[in-house]
Amino acid sequence: MGKPTGFLEFTRELPTKRKVEERVNDHKEFINRYTDEKLNQQSGRCMNCGVPFCHNGCPLGNVIPEFNDAVYRKEWKEAYEILASTNNFPEFTGRICPAPCETACVLxxxxxxxxxxxxxxxxxxxxxxxxxxxxxxxNKRSGKKVAVVGSGPAGLAAAAQLNYAGHTVTVxxxxxxPGGLLRYGIPDFKLEKWVVDRRIKLMEEEGVIFKCNANVGVNI
Structure with missing residues (x-):
């Protein structure tokens, strides 16, 4: 537990937002990053509950108190490894998830x-x-090929997991x-498309094959 008295010392504080006069000139994300001090304080508010309801509140089962503790200690690699162990795309969920984990938070x-x-x-x-x-x-391929239809969040997650299992995956x-809802259904002020492109590129480097303009049942 990062700071046993953190929830008593610090209140909830969201990051600042870009100034309105800047935001009206583009469609980019408008939430700034925390300062290092604020990030440390916010992670330090986690109480490391005996029964952390946030685990069940999160559909992915993220182990939230553990990565909060790592963030408080500024152990960034550890925090990333904990988060990535349950979440394929935290850069998406960290921007657009309705955060039922926060509703479940004991604090x-x-x-x-x-x-x-x-x-x-x-x-x-x-x-x-x-x-x-x-x-x-x-390290080892299964020799099996899998087709995933659609490259929205579900398709990307399925492709990633099947690829990690050793199958050759074509989306x-x-x-x-590629991107589906992430690219065409969510505006840039919530999720800029370079974030999607960055993940797609990473998946391609891991071996996932993407074929666009491929409407299954129509032209393929």
């Missing part, structure tokens, strides 16, 4: 909940900045670029 019973979603986003972005996120080497996407 939220009588205080504002931990800023779990923002902490998650900071972990993955710091991991990319520090070079911790690298293509995973697939068929009817649009001109």
């Amino acid at each position: 939220g019973i009588n205080q504002p909940a931990i800023t779990i979603e923002e902490i998650e986003k900071h972990i993955i972005e710091i991991a990319f900045d520090k070079g911790f996120v690298q293509p995973k080497k697939i 068929f996407e009817r649009d001109d670029r």
Whole structure:
């Protein structure tokens, strides 16, 4: 547990936002990053509950108190490894997830909940900045081929897991670029498309094949 009295000393505080006069000139994300001090404080609010309901609140089962503790200690690689052990795409969920983990947060019973979603986003972005996120080497291939239809969040997650299992995965996407809902259904102010492109590139380097303009049942 990072700071046993953190939840008593610090209140919930979200990152600042870009100034309105800047935001009106583009469609980019408008949430700034925490300062190192604020990130440390927000992760330090986690109480390391005996029964952490946030585990069940998260559909992915993220082990949230553990990565909060690592963030508080500034052990960024450890925090990333904990987060990545349950979450294929924390850079997406850290931006667009409705954060049911925060609704489940025990501290939220009588205080504002931990800023779990923002902490998650900071972990993955710091991991990319520090070079911790690298293509995973697939040591042994199964010899089996798998087709995944659609490259939205579910398709990408399925492709990633099947690829890690050693299968040769081809993702068929009817649009001109992969990403599905992430690319065409979510505006840039919530999720800039370079974030999607960065993950697609990483998956390609890991061996996943993407075929666009491939409408299964129509032209393929």
